[in-house]
Structures are given as C-alpha cells and as structure tokens.
Amino acid sequence: xxxxxxxxxxxxxxxxxxxxxxxxxxxxxxxxxxxxxxxxxxxxxxxxxxxxxxxxxxxxxxxxxxxxxxxxxxxxxxxxxxxxxxxxxxxxxxxxxxxxxxxxxxxxxxxxxxxxxxxxxxxxxxxxxxxxxxxxxxxxxxxxxxxxxxxxxxxxxxxxxxxxxxxxxxxxxxxxxxxxxxxxxxxxxxxxxxxxxxxxxxxxxxxxxxxxxxxxxxxxxxxxxxxxxxxxxxxxxxxxxxxxxxxxxxxxxxxxxxxxxxxxxxxxxxxxxxxxxxxxxxxxxxxxxxxxxxxxxxxxxxxxxxxxxxxxxxxxxxxxxxxxxxxxxxxxxxxxxxxxxxxxxxxxxxxxxxxxxxxxxxxxxxxxxxxxxxxxxxxxxxxxxxxxxxxxxxxxxxxxxxxxxxxxxxxxxxxxxxxxxxxxxxxxxxxxxxxxxxxxxxxxxxxxxxxxxxxxxxxxxxxxxxxxxxxxxxxxxxxxxxxxxxxxxxxxxxxxxxxxxxxxxxxxxxx
Amino acid sequence: xxxxxxxxxxxxxxxxxxxxxxxxxxxxxxxxxxxxxxxxxxxxxxxxxxxxxxxxxxxxxxxxxxxxxxxxxxxxxxxxxxxxxxxxxxxxxxxxxxxxxxxxxxxxxxxxxxxx
Numbered sequence: 119x120x121x122x123x124x125x126x127x128x129x130x131x132x133x134x135x136x137x138x139x140x141x142x143x144x145x146x147x148x149x150x151x152x153x154x155x156x157x158x159x160x161x162x163x164x165x166x167x168x169x170x171x172x173x174x175x176x177x178x179x180x181x182x183x184x185x186x187x188x189x190x191x192x193x194x195x196x197x198x199x200x201x202x203x204x205x206x207x208x209x210x211x212x213x214x215x216x217x218x219x220x221x222x223x224x225x226x227x228x229x230x231x232x233x234x235x236x237x238x239x240x241x242x243x244x245x246x247x248x249x250x251x252x253x254x255x256x257x258x259x260x261x262x263x264x265x266x267x268x269x270x271x272x273x274x275x276x277x278x279x280x281x282x283x284x285x286x287x288x289x290x291x292x293x294x295x296x297x298x299x300x301x302x303x304x305x306x307x308x309x310x311x312x313x314x315x316x317x318x319x320x321x322x323x324x325x326x327x328x329x330x331x332x333x334x335x336x337x338x339x340x341x342x343x344x345x346x347x348x349x350x351x352x353x354x355x356x357x358x359x360x361x362x363x364x365x366x367x368x369x370x371x372x373x374x375x376x377x378x379x380x381x382x383x384x385x386x387x388x389x390x391x392x393x394x395x396x397x398x399x400x401x402x403x404x405x406x407x408x409x410x411x412x413x414x415x416x417x418x419x420x421x422x423x424x425x426x427x428x429x430x431x432x433x434x435x436x437x438x439x440x441x442x443x444x445x446x447x448x449x450x451x452x453x454x455x456x457x458x459x460x461x462x463x464x465x466x467x468x469x470x471x472x473x474x475x476x477x478x479x480x481x482x483x484x485x486x487x488x489x490x491x492x493x494x495x496x497x498x499x500x501x502x503x504x505x506x507x508x509x510x511x512x513x514x515x516x517x518x519x520x521x522x523x524x525x526x527x528x529x530x531x532x533x534x535x536x537x538x539x540x541x542x543x544x545x546x547x548x549x550x551x552x553x554x555x556x557x558x559x560x561x562x563x564x565x566x567x568x569x570x571x572x573x574x575x576x577x578x579x580x581x582x583x584x585x586x587x588x589x590x591x592x593x594x595x596x597x598x599x600x601x602x603x604x605x606x607x608x609x610x611x612x613x614x615x616x617x618x619x620x621x622x623x624x625x626x627x628x629x
Numbered sequence: 630x631x632x633x634x635x636x637x638x639x640x641x642x643x644x645x646x647x648x649x650x651x652x653x654x655x656x657x658x659x660x661x662x663x664x665x666x667x668x669x670x671x672x673x674x675x676x677x678x679x680x681x682x683x684x685x686x687x688x689x690x691x692x693x694x695x696x697x698x699x700x701x702x703x704x705x706x707x708x709x710x711x712x713x714x715x716x717x718x719x720x721x722x723x724x725x726x727x728x729x730x731x732x733x734x735x736x737x738x739x740x741x742x743x744x745x
Binding site: 131135138139142143145146147149150162166167169170171173174175177178 | 680
C-alpha cells in the first residue's frame with residue numbers, strides 16, 4: 119500500500135526523472151521500508167520522503183533548461199523549418215494553462231458544430247449512384263442496422279443475434295450508442311398506423327427539445343414514465359415502489375423545478391433513484407440526439423453476414439501461438455457466439471493444449487457472449503465452476519462445462535492481459551477468474567462495462583436502463599460496473615505481454 | 630532533466646562523493662553511508678539523491694558501473710557508481726577548503742575541540 123502511495127508521488131516528478139531514476143527510487147523506497155520497521159522508523163521514513171519530495175520536486179520542474187539556447191541557434195535563417203525534440207524542456211505552468219484552455223475551447227467548438235451548427239449531408243448520400251453499388255458499399259462503410267445489431271465493429275461488442283431472449287442488444291445509432299450500449303434495448307414496436315403521426319409530432323418535439331428548456335409538463339411526463347417503468351420492471355419490487363414514490367414525491371415538492379436542462383434533469387432523477395436503492399446499474403439518461411423509435415430486429419440476412427464476418431476474422435482469435443518456454447498465447451478480441459465459433463475456439467485451445475502455461479490476451483477484447491466466456495473458462499478447470507454474470511439469472515448454464523475431454527490446461531498457471539479497453543464479457547472473464555484465483559491479471563484496470571441492464575425508451579430524449587435480472591455474486595458485493603476489474607499486476611497495456619512472459623518464465627521450472 | 634549546479638558544491642553531493650571515496654556503491658548503499666558518516670543528520674531522500682547523482686554524472690565526477698546484484702539485499706540488479714579521478718580531486722580540494730575554514734574558525738575562537 120505504502121509503495122503504491124510512493125509510486126503515485128513519483129508520478130508527479132517530470133517524466134525524464136521518472137524514466138531515468140523512477141525504478142531506482144522505488145527500489146530505494148522498498149529497501150528502506152524493509153530495513154526500517156516499527157512505528158518510529160516508519161514515521162521517520164515518511165517524513166524524509168515528504169520533505170525530500172517537497173524540496174526536490176519543484177526544483178526538477180522550475181530549473182530553466184540551458185539547452186534551449188543551443189537548440190534555437192540551430193534554427194535556420196532561410197525559412198526552412200528544422201525540428202528538434204526538446205524533451206528536456208520543463209513545461210511552464212502558463213503553457214499548461216493555455217494549453218488546457220485551448221483544448222477545452224476546441225472541444226466545445228467541435229461538439230457545438232457537430233450537434234447544432236452545420237447541416238451536413240451524410241457521406242452515404244453523396245456516394246449513391248446505383249442501388250446495387252449502394253448495397254455493397256453499405257456493408258463496407260455504414261453497416262445496415264441488422265448488421266450493426268449483431269456485430270458492431272466500432273464498439274467491438276459482439277452480441278448474438280440468435281439470443282434466446284426476445285430482446286436484442288443493439289447500438290441504435292452512433293450518437294446514442296454510447297448511452298445505450300450498456301443496455302439491452304427493450305421497447306415494444308409501436309402500432310404501424312400510429313407511427314407516422316407520432317413520428318411527426320415527436321420530430322417537432324425533438325427539434326424544440328434541443329433549444330427549449332424543460333418545462334413542468336415535460337418533467338412530469340418523464341417522472342411518470344420512469345416511475346411506471348420501475349414499478350413494472352425493476353427486479354426488486356419493494357425498492358421499485360419506493361423509488362417510484364420518491365420520484366413522484368420529489369417532483370411534487372418542487373425539487374425538480376431547477377433542473378431545466380435535459381442532462382441535469384436525468385442526472386437528478388438517477389440520483390433520486392439511487393438514494394433509495396444504491397444500484398449502479400440503474401440509470402436515467404438524456405440524449406440530445408433523438409433516440410430511435412424501436413429496436414431493430416436482426417434479419418436472417420444480417421445473421422448470415424454476422425457469421426460470415428466472424429469466420430473471416432477467425433472468430434476474432436487474432437493469434438494462437440506457442441511462445442518460447444512453451445507458453446501458450448491466445449489473443450482473443452471478442453467472445454463470439456459459441457454456435458458459430460465453437461470449432462474455431464476448440465481448435466485454438468487444442469493447439470495450446472500442450473503448453474506449460476497460458477496467456478490470454480484480452481487487451482483488445484470488447485466483450486461478447488457469456489456462453490463463449492464460459493466455454494473458454496471451462497478449459498481452466500477440472501470441475502464445473504460457477505461464473506457470475508450480471509446479465510443473466512443464475513441457471514445451470516452459469517457453470518462451466520469442465521472438465522473438457524482431453525484438456526491438459528486445467529492445472530496450468532494462466533495470465534490474462536487487460537487494458538482500459540477490455541470491456542463487458544471480457545471483463546466477466548477477468549472478474550470471475552480473478553475472483554476464483556485461477557488467473558493473474560496483468561495490465562490496466564478494465565473499462566467497467568457490466569452491460570447488465572435493460573434499456574427502456576421514455577421519449578425522444580430520455581431513456582432508462584434498469585436491471586431486470588438477479589444473478590448471484592458469490593465473490594463480492596459489487597462487480598466491475600463503472601469501476602472495472604483491477605489487475606493483480608498493474609502495468610501499461612503495452613507492457614503487459616512482456617511483463618506476463620517475464621512472470622511466466624520465473625514461474626516455470628528451469629531446465 | 631534540469632541540471633543542478635555544482636559550484637559551490639552542495640552538501641548532499643559532497644557527502645555522496647565522500648561516501649563513494651571508500652568503495653563503489655549503489656543508490657541505497659550511498660544513502661546508508663551518508664546517514665552513517667553524518668550520524669543521521671543527513672538522510673537524503675530519493676529525489677535529492679538521484680538528482681545529485683545525475684549532477685555528478687553530468688560533471689563526470691562519478692561514473693556508472695555495470696549493474697550487479699547486492700547479495701545482502703536480494704537478487705535485484707542495481708546500478709553501481711564510483712568516484713572518477715576528477716571527482717576524487719574535487720572532493721579533496723573541497724575537504725581542504727573546509728579544513729581551511731575550520732582553521733580560521735578555530736583561530737577566531739568560534740570553535741573549540743581536539744580534533745581536526
């Protein structure tokens with residue numbers, strides 16, 4: 119713990135210092151901690167460190183770099199620019215301040231332009247000379263809705279189109295996907311006859327929505343809808359009623375009156391609900407871009423494309439290799455549908471079956487099917503093991519199908535490489551195997567996407583995600599939602615493989 | 630990394646040079662030696678220590694040696710440093726300068742004592 123604190127303090131030093139002496143400073147800290155035990159020596163150690171930090175850190179930053187002068191002399195006078203990397207130059211606080219201001223200004227400008235300012239023509243509209251050509255291009259540039267529903271390459275999240283549940287997880291549009299991607303979409307289709315009229319009125323409402331502040335009527339509508347959805351669907355009936363009552367009571371007592379902006383109002387309602395039931399999977403969101411009317415069901419054609427895309431990508435098994443020292447290395451970039459990828463997964467695992475140790479590389483894995491998570495995890499056990507999955511009720515499918523016939527990996531050490539972009543199903547793999555103490559995670563804390571709610575659309579701009587399943591988590595009170603899974607060995611994602619290989623080599627018996 | 634000036638020679642840098650006058654040492658070894666030779670009055674922290682080491686390296690007063698293990702501290706490899714002949718010379722002249730000061734202090738009755 120104390121080493122972590124000191125490592126954090128070290129991060130405040132300039133990068134050059136850290137690069138040259140960071141490891142040694144940490145080593146020195148470890149040496150002193152080992153030798154200076156007891157309350158008084160430990161207190162003195164920390165006093166020394168804090169005093170040293172206070173004295174030496176500002177000096178590292180505020181000394182002017184004399185090299186700058188010699189570099190400026192290199193600039194050529196004939197107008198031809200020449201470039202030098204001034205990595206030694208300390209950044210002044212003024213430069214940092216203006217840099218931040220400039221970045222924020224640029225961000226605001228872009229977001230305003232993207233959302234309001236320019237009426238843009240979609241690229242696909244410009245590139246549509248013939249119907250046939252448009253079709254083929256659509257698969258390359260803008261995947262049709264059904265394809266997006268099943269294989270969202272951008273998000274990297276693969277959901278099975280052939281899910282057993284009637285709901286289908288989709289990313290409705292690029293704008294709303296960020297908001298809705300954590301949830302399964304569940305909004306019943308509207309009657310056909312009513313749709314055009316509603317669309318029209320909603321369209322008008324939505325254009326007003328962007329510019330006009332939220333009124334009492336609109337707020338009441340959202341509160342009522344949210345309360346009804348809670349009462350109807352939330353997993354814990356008692357809390358559902360309490361939350362619904364709380365939402366209505368807050369509205370009545372005028373607590374919501376100040377919230378005239380959509381996002382602020384959504385955040386307020388989320389807060390009000392979580393006050394009653396501190397459930398991080400429960401959220402009410404606001405989207406400036408109108409939310410789609412109803413989810414898009416996958417078509418057989420979309421399913422076929424999904425299977426084809428998976429096959430072409432070797433079911434996202436990017437690498438399956440035996441590294442030196444007989445280390446099996448499996449780089450898997452999603453957990454695809456078992457019904458499509460069972461064979462590929464089996465052959466991948468067979469080819470590393472003789473390894474002394476396994477490394478699963480999930481640094482680019484954005485998640486996927488819980489069934490594939492269980493399928494892969496099965497190889498690491500010689501008996502059925504329970505895997506916690508917040509997305510599904512606990513059933514017999516929650517256990518791995520271990521032992522896998524012919525498998526020799528059940529007792530082999532295993533490492534899983536993680537990054538901040540390891541999401542969802544991949545996090546389930548990491549979380550469960552970490553909790554079962556079956557693997558060592560090496561890399562960065564994962565993204566924190568538990569994907570465990572069902573998405574309900576309230577109107578064009580408001581929607582809510584609520585948990586409708588109750589899975590038993592035998593390991594801990596909370597899972598990885600929003601916080602991610604913390605690795606046992608924390609290193610930069612880029613260094614994770616090297617670190618894991620080093621750890622592995624030290625673990626393997628030397629010949 | 631910003632350069633530290635060595636003229637006048639800071640006390641921490643001089644203590645490090647004195648520590649290295651006896652034998653080659655790694656960072657923690659230097660720190661322990663400095664604590665020992667100053668009776669605990671100076672306990673250089675990592676920031677001060679490595680900043681001084683860098684300054685002494687830049688001025689070629691000390692040099693870095695091949696990393697090796699210190700058997701008494703486990704099997705981690707450590708960077709060792711040793712005094713160069715220029716460093717030894719400078720340390721001697723600094724010591725002489727201080728000895729001169731001491732003589733003056735004594736003659737002015739500011740300091741009393743048997744030794745040095």
